[in-house]
Amino acid sequence: MTHILYVEDDPFSRDVVRMAQRMSPDISGLTVFDDSRDFEHKLLELQPQPDLILLDIHMKPYSGFEMLKMIRSHAEFDRTYVVALTASVMNEEVRMLQEAGFQGGISKPLHLEIFPELIQRIMNGERIWHVW
Template sequence: MLVELTDWAGRFNVILVQAMLEHWHGVELVSAPDVETGVRMALASQPDLVLLDMHLGTASGHDFLARVRSDSRTASLRVVALSASAMPEEVSAARQAGVMDYWTKPLDAEKFREGIGRLLSVPS
């Protein structure tokens, strides 16, 4: 299971990601509209991977990371940052906060599928 944490303005991105994942059987994408919901979902479902929009409407991806990294039940959760910003300091800050990778938007469909396949150990 993947959880994508994005604000409602990022709903288009969720639809795009769903379309890029639809051919994989057994890969389920669920979306959380805010940090609080995302943390609750992460605790409840222990997803295989979280796709985290770093610039949420009411909070930042760093808020989510701080919450999940401080809880032993989600401290080792695998998280990939998604952001339109590729500024080196933002990438570095996200990596220091605990993301395993940082993918910039707009997402390249082929690279996205390869990355997801690698991270979930499923063929792309």
């Protein structure tokens, strides 16, 4: 069972992932942050701790790249998967995600039918770059 944290400033995108959770029996819980303010503090306070963190990239005040760095600065998240959920899918943009150390990327629009399968594969350690 997977507990997901999703950080996203677009309300419709948040709703889409909430819907996807309702269709995915393997996702046991979903916590959503509406913005990246105070991200590090909110993350450390979070109970239960997430198994997988989905990050939007173009966010303020902290971008997905900056949030990834904050996560990786805490040893307790060493085993937490961090995956980008983004509408920026050009080759160059995907390369930047890979170089920054994201363990996968899922493009918007989300592919509702295969989202549960993607989450499962990510949790099995597979590096998914599902750019649709």
